[in-house]
Amino acid sequence: MSWARDGWLIEGGPSGYLDTEPTVTRLVEQAGLETEQLRARPAASRRFIYQRQRLHEIGPNLLKPVRSGLLGVAGVLRVFAEPAIRRRLDAGEESVWEFCRRRLGRQVADRIVRPAMLGIFAGDAERLSVDACFPALRRLEQEHGSILRGVMARRRAKADTNDPPRSRKLTSFRRGLQQLPRSLARDPQIDVRTGLQVTGIRAVPETTAGAPEQGRRYVLDLEGAGHLSADAIVIASPVQVSARLLHSLAPEAATLLAQVPVPPVVVVALGFSPTAARAFPQGFGMLVSRGEGVRMLGCLWESRIYPERSPDDHLLARAMFGGRLDPTALELEDTELVALARRELRSTLGIGEAPVLSRVVRWNHAIPQYEIGHVQIRQRVEHLLEALPGVYLAGDALEGVSFAKAAASGIRQGKRAVGYLRSVQRQREE
Numbered sequence: 001m002s003w004a005r006d007g008w009l010i011e012g013g014p015s016g017y018l019d020t021e022p023t024v025t026r027l028v029e030q031a032g033l034e035t036e037q038l039r040a041r042p043a044a045s046r047r048f049i050y051q052r053q054r055l056h057e058i059g060p061n062l063l064k065p066v067r068s069g070l071l072g073v074a075g076v077l078r079v080f081a082e083p084a085i086r087r088r089l090d091a092g093e094e095s096v097w098e099f100c101r102r103r104l105g106r107q108v109a110d111r112i113v114r115p116a117m118l119g120i121f122a123g124d125a126e127r128l129s130v131d132a133c134f135p136a137l138r139r140l141e142q143e144h145g146s147i148l149r150g151v152m153a154r155r156r157a158k159a160d161t162n163d164p165p166r167s168r169k170l171t172s173f174r175r176g177l178q179q180l181p182r183s184l185a186r187d188p189q190i191d192v193r194t195g196l197q198v199t200g201i202r203a204v205p206e207t208t209a210g211a212p213e214q215g216r217r218y219v220l221d222l223e224g225a226g227h228l229s230a231d232a233i234v235i236a237s238p239v240q241v242s243a244r245l246l247h248s249l250a251p252e253a254a255t256l257l258a259q260v261p262v263p264p265v266v267v268v269a270l271g272f273s274p275t276a277a278r279a280f281p282q283g284f285g286m287l288v289s290r291g292e293g294v295r296m297l298g299c300l301w302e303s304r305i306y307p308e309r310s311p312d313d314h315l316l317a318r319a320m321f322g323g324r325l326d327p328t329a330l331e332l333e334d335t336e337l338v339a340l341a342r343r344e345l346r347s348t349l350g351i352g353e354a355p356v357l358s359r360v361v362r363w364n365h366a367i368p369q370y371e372i373g374h375v376q377i378r379q380r381v382e383h384l385l386e387a388l389p390g391v392y393l394a395g396d397a398l399e400g401v402s403f404a405k406a407a408a409s410g411i412r413q414g415k416r417a418v419g420y421l422r423s424v425q426r427q428r429e430e
């Protein structure tokens with residue numbers, strides 16, 4: 001969902017994705033969008049954390065947070081001691097904060113990981129599960145006994161194979177991320193219907209007179225638009241909607257999905273004149289630590305990432321509020337939110353000038369939280385759905401929270417659905 005006028009393009013939700021999923025890259029090619037892609041400017045690799053009343057640059061290595069004073073000497077020495085920390089043998093899930101505190105030390109866990117989890121997931125680092133959110137980190141510990149040793153070993157293995165390095169480019173499209181689904185929907189071979197709400201899904205046994213049940217079909221109830229009959233369905237709605245839709249088909253799976261917390265997020269987009277734009281640093285944006293008297297979770301400097309998002313020399317900033325630790329931010333009026341964002345941009349970055357444009361986008365249920373217990377939810381739901389022929393669950397409910405991961409999961413589940421349809425077809429022909 002995006003809004004465009006007079007050279008501005010404001011994304012209401014995601015604004016870019018890391019092109020780490022080869023299936024999504026192929027999908028972009030199929031959609032004919034390679035020439036429409038925007039790549040993040042190199043300067044967008046600079047990222048900041050607002051902490052102890054000032055901006056600290058972080059990454060790409062430990063020198064930045066040390067130079068900026070975000071980490072003290074003890075904090076850095078503790079990171080280098082990571083290979084000496086024994087691996088955890090307990091198989092239970094662990095929070096992202098606890099995992100990072102145990103392996104990398106408290107300074108990293110408190111000063112970098114906490115605000116980063118708020119920025120990425122609008123989530124609470126003490127509740128998010130490292131096993132569900134970052135399974136690769138857990139694997140490094142399990143397989144190599146240490147994150148640092150594991151990273152080095154993987155680099156060496158990659159160098160030996162001469163494989164090209166995996167792409168991790170932050171990418172978007174000229175007319176926003178919506179360009180991908182919109183382009184795909186124009187395929188004349190596909191019947192795409194939009195603007196319809198599925199309100200329920202029922203399974204109908206398929207029988208011929210006197211014969212036992214031969215299979216099943218599904219009937220989708222559409223709000224104000226009758227029904228749709230299908231041999232297979234891929235449910236790719238937000239997790240709380242998917243839970244409702246699955247209720248009559250797989251009640252236990254529905255109950256489990258309904259337990260996934262999905263806190264609200266409010267996006268406050270502000271457009272600034274060239275004079276005010278100059279006061280924004282070069283970089284991707286900033287995360288804000290809690291306890292600074294600032295309610296904003298973070299702010300993306302969109303035009304620093306993709307200059308095409310605003311008219312020449314202007315700057316589009318998107319401030320985020322709400323999330324798992326501050327859900328009541330959603331209760332503020334639009335004018336209060338804009339005033340709050342302006343006040344906090346003044347106190348953090350010294351931006352005093354009034355914006356030339358503002359827009360507020362509300363997400364009542366923004367980002368599913370993969371908290372402790374999510375791995376079990378995922379495994380159980382996947383197991384229960386295995387027993388439901390022709391029903392597939394895609395999107396960010398289980399397989400990863402991001403545009404690319406959700407798209408990749410749609411492709412994966414779509415392929416499974418096609419495989420199932422072929423087998424149904426074969427059975428009918430026999």
Ligand SMILES: Cc1cc2nc3c(=O)[nH]c(=O)nc-3n(C[C@H](O)[C@H](O)[C@H](O)COP(=O)(O)OP(=O)(O)OC[C@H]3O[C@@H](n4cnc5c(N)ncnc54)[C@H](O)[C@@H]3O)c2cc1C
Pocket residue numbers: 012013014015016017018196197198199236237238241265267363366367394395396397400401402403404406407
């Ligand atoms: C403010 C914000 C910023 C974000 N920024 C980023 C970012 O920069 N990069 C990134 O990678 N990720 C980002 N994310 C996360 C990313 O948006 C999600 O992970 C991704 O969109 C999930 O895709 P999805 O297809 O699972 O769900 P959605 O994108 O939520 O799509 C679900 C679809 O289901 C439809 N639907 C809902 N109910 C029904 C129904 N009853 N019947 C039929 N259809 C229905 C909806 O209309 C919608 O089209 C952000 C999220 C938010 C909220």
